[in-house]
Amino acid sequence: MATHQKLLRQSQKLALTYPWVSKPFIVSAPMKIFSGAELAVAVSSHGGLGFIGPTAKPSDLENILENARGLLPSTLSDKNQLPIGVGFQTWDADLDIAVAAIEKFQPCAAWLFAPRNGQEEFNDWIRRIRSVSSPTQIWIQVGTLREAIATVQAPKDVRPDVLVIQGTDAGGHGRADDGLGLTTLLPEISDALGFDSELPLIAAGGIADGRGVASALGLGAVGVAMGTRFLASSEANIKAGYQNEIIRASDGAHSTVRTTLYNELRGTIGWPEGYNPRTIINQSWIEHKAGVDFRTLQQRHDEATKQGDQAWGPDGRLATYAGTCIGLIHEVKSASAILEDSRQQAIDIMKSMAKLYS
Ligand SMILES: Cc1cc2nc3c(=O)[nH]c(=O)nc-3n(C[C@H](O)[C@H](O)[C@H](O)COP(=O)(O)O)c2cc1C
Known part of the structure; x- marks a missing residue:
C-alpha cells in the first residue's frame, strides 16, 4: 500500500508536468545523433516524451531545436515550452552553448549524463539551466545506487526532478564494471530514496516492448526510457546497415x-x-x-x-x-507503433496479472 501511494504521487507529478504523455509513461532516450528532431517530435506527438541526443557538434543544437519546433503539430505548439527533451553528456558538452539553446527554446527536460567531475559538474549545469528556463525539468541518468544517492544528497537547489536508472543491459554508454541489471538496481534505489521520495524513477536498459514496461513498473519505476528499440524506428537518424543489425x-x-x-x-x-x-x-x-x-x-x-x-x-x-x-526487436516500426504497441501490451499484461492474482 505504501509503495502504491508513493508511485501514485510520483506518477501524478509526471502527469502534471508532461500532460500530453499517455500512460504508461514512455520516453525515447537521447542517443547522440541517432535521436534527432524527427524522432523526438514523433515520440512526443504520439503520447510519449522524445529526447534529442547530444549533437555531433554542440553548436548544432540550436538548428536541431529550431527544426523540432517547426515539425511539432499545432496541438503541441505551446510557445512557453518545447514538449521535447534534450540530452547532454556533460563531460564533453559545452555548457554556454547548451544554456543559450535552452534559454531560447525552453525544452521541457534536460537529461544529464556522464560528468567528468561527478555531482559538482552536474551542480553547475543544473544551476545554469534553472536560471534561464523554468519549464526545463532536470533529468539525471545514473547507473549505481551511489550515484543516485549523490543526486538526492546534493544541495536542494540542484536536486533533479527525475532520475533515470540505467541497468547494465542498456545500449550505448553506461557503467563499465559496477553495472547491475534493473531487477536489483531499481528497487534498491527506490528503497534507499524512501517512502517520502517525490522523485519519479524512470527505468532504462533492456526494455523493448510492453513486457519490459510492465516489469519496470513492478520494480518501482513510473515510466521507462527505451533507446535500442527506437534505433529500429522509421524516424531514427541511422544508416540502414546499422539499423539492419538491430533487427538481425x-x-x-x-x-x-x-x-x-x-x-x-x-x-x-x-x-x-x-x-x-x-x-x-x-x-x-x-x-x-x-x-x-x-x-x-x-x-x-x-x-x-x-x-x-x-x-x-x-x-x-x-x-x-x-x-x-x-533479440526482442524484429522489425523497423514507426515511433507511434512502438509506443502504442508497448503501452497496450503493458496494460494487457497488468490487467491479466491483476485477474490472475486477485
Ligand atoms: C546508440 C546509443 C546511443 C546512446 N547515446 C546516449 C547519449 O548520448 N546520452 C545518454 O545519456 N545516453 C545515451 N544512450 C543510453 C540511453 O540513454 C539509454 O540509457 C539506453 O538506450 C537504454 O537502454 P536500451 O538501449 O536497452 O533501451 C545511448 C544508447 C544507445 C543505444
Whole structure:
C-alpha cells in the first residue's frame, strides 16, 4: 500500500508536468545523433516524451531545436515550452552553448549524463539551466545506487526532478564494471530514496516492448526510457546497415559486449573513468580477441568506413552501439507503433496479472 501511494504521487507529478504523455509513461532516450528532431517530435506527438541526443557538434543544437519546433503539430505548439527533451553528456558538452539553446527554446527536460567531475559538474549545469528556463525539468541518468544517492544528497537547489536508472543491459554508454541489471538496481534505489521520495524513477536498459514496461513498473519505476528499440524506428537518424543489425542480431549475451575498443577505433576518446559502451560484436572485436594488433584493426576499420552499409553486420567493422534487447526487436516500426504497441501490451499484461492474482 505504501509503495502504491508513493508511485501514485510520483506518477501524478509526471502527469502534471508532461500532460500530453499517455500512460504508461514512455520516453525515447537521447542517443547522440541517432535521436534527432524527427524522432523526438514523433515520440512526443504520439503520447510519449522524445529526447534529442547530444549533437555531433554542440553548436548544432540550436538548428536541431529550431527544426523540432517547426515539425511539432499545432496541438503541441505551446510557445512557453518545447514538449521535447534534450540530452547532454556533460563531460564533453559545452555548457554556454547548451544554456543559450535552452534559454531560447525552453525544452521541457534536460537529461544529464556522464560528468567528468561527478555531482559538482552536474551542480553547475543544473544551476545554469534553472536560471534561464523554468519549464526545463532536470533529468539525471545514473547507473549505481551511489550515484543516485549523490543526486538526492546534493544541495536542494540542484536536486533533479527525475532520475533515470540505467541497468547494465542498456545500449550505448553506461557503467563499465559496477553495472547491475534493473531487477536489483531499481528497487534498491527506490528503497534507499524512501517512502517520502517525490522523485519519479524512470527505468532504462533492456526494455523493448510492453513486457519490459510492465516489469519496470513492478520494480518501482513510473515510466521507462527505451533507446535500442527506437534505433529500429522509421524516424531514427541511422544508416540502414546499422539499423539492419538491430533487427538481425539476437542473443545479446553472445552478440553484444561492453568495450571501449570501438571508441578507440573511431577516435572517440576522453570518456570519464568508469564508463564503456555496449555494442554488437563484429569483425573488429573478433580479431581483437584473436590478438590482431590495434594498428591493423584501425586500418581495417578505416577501410570499412568506405563500404557503406556493408561496414556493419557480422562481417563489418564499425561500432554498432546497442543493448541486449536486440533479440526482442524484429522489425523497423514507426515511433507511434512502438509506443502504442508497448503501452497496450503493458496494460494487457497488468490487467491479466491483476485477474490472475486477485
Ligand atoms: C546508440 C546509443 C546511443 C546512446 N547515446 C546516449 C547519449 O548520448 N546520452 C545518454 O545519456 N545516453 C545515451 N544512450 C543510453 C540511453 O540513454 C539509454 O540509457 C539506453 O538506450 C537504454 O537502454 P536500451 O538501449 O536497452 O533501451 C545511448 C544508447 C544507445 C543505444
